[in-house]
Amino acid sequence: MSRLRPDTNPSGAPQRAAARESIAMPIPVDPGDYPPPPAGDTAPAPTISVIITTHNRAALLPQAIESVLAQEPWGAPVDIIVVDDASTDNTPAVVASYPAVRYVHTRQGSAGGARNVGGAHARGDWFAFLDDDDVWLPHKLRACRAVIAAHPQARWVFSGAQVCDHHLVPSRPWVWGGPAIEAKPPYDAFLDDDLCPSAVLLHRAALAAVGPFETMPRRA
Numbered sequence: 103m104s105r106l107r108p109d110t111n112p113s114g115a116p117q118r119a120a121a122r123e124s125i126a127m128p129i130p131v132d133p134g135d136y137p138p139p140p141a142g143d144t145a146p147a148p149t150i151s152v153i154i155t156t157h158n159r160a161a162l163l164p165q166a167i168e169s170v171l172a173q174e175p176w177g178a179p180v181d182i183i184v185v186d187d188a189s190t191d192n193t194p195a196v197v198a199s200y201p202a203v204r205y206v207h208t209r210q211g212s213a214g215g216a217r218n219v220g221g222a223h224a225r226g227d228w229f230a231f232l233d234d235d236d237v238w239l240p241h242k243l244r245a246c247r248a249v250i251a252a253h254p255q256a257r258w259v260f261s262g263a264q265v266c267d268h269h270l271v272p273s274r275p276w277v278w279g280g281p282a283i284e285a286k287p288p289y290d291a292f293l294d295d296d297l298c299p300s301a302v303l304l305h306r307a308a309l310a311a312v313g314p315f316e317t318m319p320r321r322a
Contacts, residue, residue: 106275107266115163122197126223135312144275147176147178147247148178148224148226148227148228148247149178149179149181149200149225149228150178150181150226150227150228150229150230150303151179151180151181151182151183151221151224151225151226151228151229151230151248152170152181152182152183152230152231152232153177153183153185153217153220153221153224153229153230153231153232154166154167154170154179154182154184154185154220154232154233154234155184155185155187155190155213155217155220155231155233156184156185156186156187156216156234157186157187157188157189157216157233157234158189158190158191159189159191159193159234159235160189160191160192160193160195161194161236162183162235162268163184163193163196163197163234163239163312164196164231164234165235165270165308166234166235166236166237167182167184167197167200167203169232169237169238169239169240170182170232170238171200171202173238173240173241173242173243174240174241174243174244174289175244176243176244176247177247178244178247180226181204181224181225181226182200182202182203182204183203183204183205183206183220183221183223183224184197184203184204184205184206184210184299185208185216185217185219185220186205186206186207187208187209187210187212187213187215188207188208188209188210188211190301204223206220206223207220207259211317212316212317213315214313214315214316214317214318214319215297216251216312217315217318218314218315218317219259221306221314222308226304226306226313227306227308228250228303228304228305229303229304229305229309230246230302230303230304230305231241231299231300231302231304232300233299233300236298236300237270238300245261246261246303248295250303256305257304257305257307257308258302258303258304258305258308259302259303260297260298260301260302260303261275261301262275262276262301263275263298263300263301264276274293276298276301
């Protein structure tokens, strides 16, 4: 589903750190490649819970929420959950301004722990993760539905992503792939890759099979 693949990052950590400071925009391929299902298609659309984890980013959170609410029609409602990991700003008031969004407060101290809480409250068969400083393009879920329909055995779907500034101006692709990864067998490449969490859809059954996210403490 990736439109762009970045070059290999020889230095590793500095580039990934820079990505965390910016906005990652998951980018499926051109939306025209994923038309709506044909009129005769009676297969139900997958149910998706969007889990937005946040901590003290009330100023950025609306962008993330509104990028989900602005998704192009794709055949099913979306269950949106904001998991607030002990924010001390006005995050609760921000979420309350969106009636379609459920709010869950927790004290985990880690993104992984907050995602686990979101999964426990999710109603969908698929979990889509979105960080509070990230946004989706409008055709994100429609594109993912097309992939799931074409590969019904799939339990994990991901897209490419662009790193943007806080005005949503793309600067470079998210660190993904490169010759060192692409030379490996597909399964090994998948295990070794550095995926953008906001570009991932994970089936409920897959998460149940492998267990919860790690809960490393948030860095100071």
